[in-house]
Amino acid sequence: MGEPVKDLRIGVIGAGAISGQYSRTLLRLAHLPVTAVADLNPDRARALAGQHPGARVDSLQRLLEADDVDLVLNLTIPAVHGEIALAATRAGKHVYGEKPLALTVEEGRAVITSAQDAGVLVGCAPDTVLGTGIQTARALLDAGRIGAPVAATAFMTTPGHERWHPDPEFLYRPGGGPLFDMGPYYLTSLVHLLGPVASVTGVSARPTSSRVIGSGPRAGTGFDVEVDTHVTGLLVHASGAVSTLMMSFDIWAAQLPRIEVYGSSGSLSVPDPNNFSGDVEIFTSESPEWQKVEPSAGYADGGRGIGIADLAQALASGGAQRVSGGLALHVLDVMETLLLAAQEGRTLPITTPAERPDPVSGIVSH
Incomplete structure (x- = not known):
């Protein structure tokens, strides 16, 4: 990219169908290793963790408390997007989630306020x-x-x-x-x-x-x-x-x-x-x-999860996110x-x- 990036260790919450697309992207980004996975279905969690060397299966609470998780990737169902994002920010973790940010604007505002209080960043699909x-x-x-x-x-x-x-x-x-x-x-x-x-x-x-x-x-x-x-x-x-x-x-x-x-x-x-x-x-x-018109701008090899790289770049450079929680x-x-x-x-x-x-x-x- 030619710009500074921040190494972020990622804990994934939610190992459903969309997680496969994120997994493929993150495997290409060495500065964004997956360290832990939590899901209500243990088999799905093990399958996703198995794609990432050294990743483990955790409970939700252990993942949120883990010292080797810097960012929570929130791939849960929409009904709990806000709840999980809020739990992550309150635990002092950066969070990037699937859309929508939350079910209501009130819930979304609570996530953004909590992140600001904790000094962490929120990012949200679509990237x-x-x-x-x-x-x-x-x-x-x-x-x-x-x-x-x-x-x-x-x-x-x-x-x-x-x-x-x-x-x-x-x-x-x-x-x-x-x-x-x-x-x-x-x-x-x-x-x-x-x-x-x-x-x-x-x-x-x-x-x-x-x-x-x-x-x-x-x-x-x-x-x-x-x-x-x-x-x-x-x-x-x-x-x-x-x-x-x-x-x-x-x-x-x-x-x-x-x-x-x-x-x-x-x-x-x-x-x-x-x-x-x-x-x-x-x-x-x-x-x-x-x-x-031939492509002239953008991520040529983009995949779901590239927004996490955008967040990491913003952290390292002090610049603004392009797919921020505020935009979401x-x-x-x-x-x-x-x-x-x-x-x-x-x-x-x-x-x-x-x-x-x-x-x-x-x-x-x-």
Whole structure:
């Protein structure tokens, strides 16, 4: 990277499916060794620990108290993200977690306050925003290639994760739904591209009250839907740009862009923010046809967990994090307020401040 980094010993809490992606990334980062793993399922904990030389299986409490754990990687289910993050900060550990930061803004604020009191850092997914897809698009924006940003669209459409997920119920409970599950990828990207959000207006719907698991050993099992599964929002950024957001578990097929940004003299097509890479295309008034742009910024070999390297770099240099707990709290505020605005049928302000994070300059490899 050419910049100072901090060695951090990592204790992983939660060894479910997503942990495999983090594990592959951390195995490439020698300064971020995994020393301990805790999970309610001992077999899963042993399997993950076995991927990392010298790592052990711990109980939750032993991991939080361990002298050889500097940072807690919180990969638990969304319902306990805030609880585990708070326990980690109170134990004096840095923490990096899966999205969302917490279930509520109040809980998220408690995590950030606790971290500040303890003098530790909080980071939060998604770190896909650090990849070449979003960062190349941002570099084009910052260079004025499409003029002044005017508006953006962000669409995530699927008929629902129960078709392929063997245990999808948590996705249809508080902390789930399309907005809380997939919204952080799109909203975090929009903040990186256009800056923080000042106000939101929204509508939402729940077309069905139950769903059926479509794969795995429990295929055919029905379950209740406890959250709205189609959410549309109008976001006014502090910069004056306006974004239209649609997150849905109720759409079988669509021909919509993932993210597009519209400027005073052109447009940008931004790839899937759930991935680290993808094609960026630009259309300008000077060259009125879509043209593919080669990657020019971001982590070329990014994988889930690269945000921990960003946190370690911030610790070593004293600089700002790019996927910080503060940014995650702002995104959580946007999501919570958007649902409230939809319920009340009015425009509401976003009260959690944030700044547009620093860009990743140039192509970075580990």
